Amino acid sequence: MHRSHINSPTVHSISYDHSTKTLNISYHHKGTYQYMGVPNIVYxxxxxxxxxxxxxxxxxxxxxxxxxID
Known part of the structure; x- marks a missing residue:
């Protein structure tokens, strides 16, 4: 899973696993959330x-x- 840093006041970074269609979004102040079944085009x-x-x-x-997840 490759992590990309995002230039955003709320989002710190995102990562995506193509094989499981799992998207992780790390927020600056809310922690990290994992979203399941996300198509590659959405990522x-x-x-x-x-x-x-x-x-x-x-x-x-x-x-x-x-x-x-944290």
Missing amino acids: QRLITSYTPQKYIDRNIINKYESVK
């Missing part, structure tokens, strides 16, 4: 998004099963 759009937090809010949160 690709996230890492190229001009506003990552807005993309996360609109396309990931409440759309994929998640668990806080």
